């Protein structure tokens with residue numbers, strides 16, 4: 487820290503309250519900004535939630551880079567309250583599928599309200615989750631709450647949600663498909679993933695190449711006019 491201590495022990499200049507470093511902005515010429523934003527949109531507009539995976543192996547390193555990118559997300563008070571558990575072992579994936587399907591059977595048969603089931607109908611989803619075994623990797627994303635080795639987080643859901651957005655975007659632009667899966671409830675994931683109680687699973691993300699004949703629901707995204715308000 488830049489400060490001179492006077493003989494009397496008093497700092498000559500007020501020390502900054504916290505250390506800082508120079509910002510390293512990503513410099514984009516203003517004339518290129520729209521084209522870059524548009525090009526990113528074109529890539530992201532091709533992302534779809536895939537529920538039919540091939541067992542084709544993942545290219546080396548992509549999952550690790552995606553998790554590094556996810557971990558660049560902003561977080562409340564910079565607590566970084568996330569953990570990404572990567573399951574590739576077939577036996578773990580089998581246990582995950584078995585436990586998830588048990589919860590999902592209950593969900594579809596009893597827990598889901600008629601209104602919720604109606605909203606899900608166009609997606610054609612049901613209790614069966616073969617993708618949890620077929621996809622070569624399943625990333626289980628945990629929120630990290632206060633515990634013996636973890637501080638109290640702030641805005642945990644928001645922070646983890648943003649990091650998962652970055653995770654999905656990175657995997658997608660590397661040519662991989664993902665599914666954002668949220669079995670409910672998720673407590674069983676602590677046992678399957680060997681995680682302590684202060685970690686709470688929030689997302690289960692199978693990652694892989696789509697099956698050759700994969701199809702996706704015919705959905706429409708809202709237009710800019712429907713989602714943006716300019717004042």
Ligand SMILES: Cc1cc2nc3c(=O)[nH]c(=O)nc-3n(C[C@H](O)[C@H](O)[C@H](O)COP(=O)(O)O)c2cc1C
Nearest residue numbers: 533534535536537609611665666667668669702705
């Ligand atoms: C928080 C969240 C939870 C979701 N949970 C499930 C799920 O449990 N099972 C599933 O098949 N899809 C799930 N989805 C995927 C959505 O159904 C999907 O994003 C939506 O239908 C739009 O389709 P698209 O992702 O292809 O644009 C979830 C998505 C989000 C953001």
